[in-house]
Amino acid sequence: MPRDSSFTMTAQDAPSDDALLCAYAAGDTAAARELMERLAPRVLRLAQRLLQDRAEAEDVTQEAMLRLWQIAPKWVPGGAQPSTWxxxxxxxxxxxxxxxxxxVALDSIAEPDDPAPAVVEGMIEADRQRALDEALALLPDRQRAAVVLRHLEGLGNPDxxxxxGIGVEAVESLTARGKRRLTELLSGRRNELGYDR
Structure with missing residues (x-):
């Protein structure tokens, strides 16, 4: 029967992702909850940036977390971090x-909902977000993934x-090319997006 231990600690005393995954593998449901709360939002943000579709991003997040739970019994602490995996x-x-x-034909894809809030600042931010998402969609898949992981998720090049599954030099090349392409795509829209100062 699964145990339910308490992982309510201060941030500096909090168990590592490795420790939580191993505790889950040993039957600790609280460890699974803690790890899910830590990692699922990051995976969802990443998937949403890559797919630009909330429902698909949620499906990817669910599938990725399911795969993490499935490999938990075989997890070897001290190697790759669960978040990197x-x-x-x-x-x-x-x-x-x-x-x-x-x-799939482009005509068969539904238009995304307009998330614009009523306030002007929210509208400007939504326009900027939409412009970034549109520009990201034009990048090759690997460039988009590298740029999102580096500049939107804040991961370091080794992670x-x-x-x-590539070398650090390849990451540097992909992010540099991706940033250059994004700059080209967005440079003509500075005034429109409120970056005219």
């Missing part, structure tokens, strides 16, 4: 969905390399 799975799942999407 999870980012890699999410990138792969999102990339698979993007490939399948390419075979991105591990998540994408």
């Amino acid at each position: 999870l980012h890699r799975v999410a990138v792969n799942l999102a990339t698979d969905r993007l490939r399948r999407r390419r075979s 991105i390399a591990a998540a994408m």
Whole structure:
């Protein structure tokens, strides 16, 4: 029968992701909850940036977390971090969905909902977000993944390399090319997006 120990500690005393995953593998349901609260929002943000579709991002997050729970009994602490492993799975799942999407006619894809709030600042921020998402969608899959992981999720190059299964030099190249392309795509829209100062 699964145990339910308490992981309510201060931030500096909090168990590592490794420790939580191992505790879950041993039957500790509180460890699973804690790990889910830590990692699922990050995976959801990553998937949403890559897919630009909330429902698909939620599916990817659920599938990635399920795979993490499935490998928990075989997890070896001290190697890759669970978050890095999870980012890699999410990138792969999102990339698979993007490939399948390419075979679908563009006319069959529904227009995204307009999330614009009533206040002017919210509208400007929504326009900026939409412009960034549109520009990100024009990048090749690997460039998009590298840019999102580095500049929107805040991962370091070694973690991105591990998540994408490539070398650090390849990450640096992908992010540099991706940033250059984003700059080209967005440079003509500075005034429109309120960056005219």
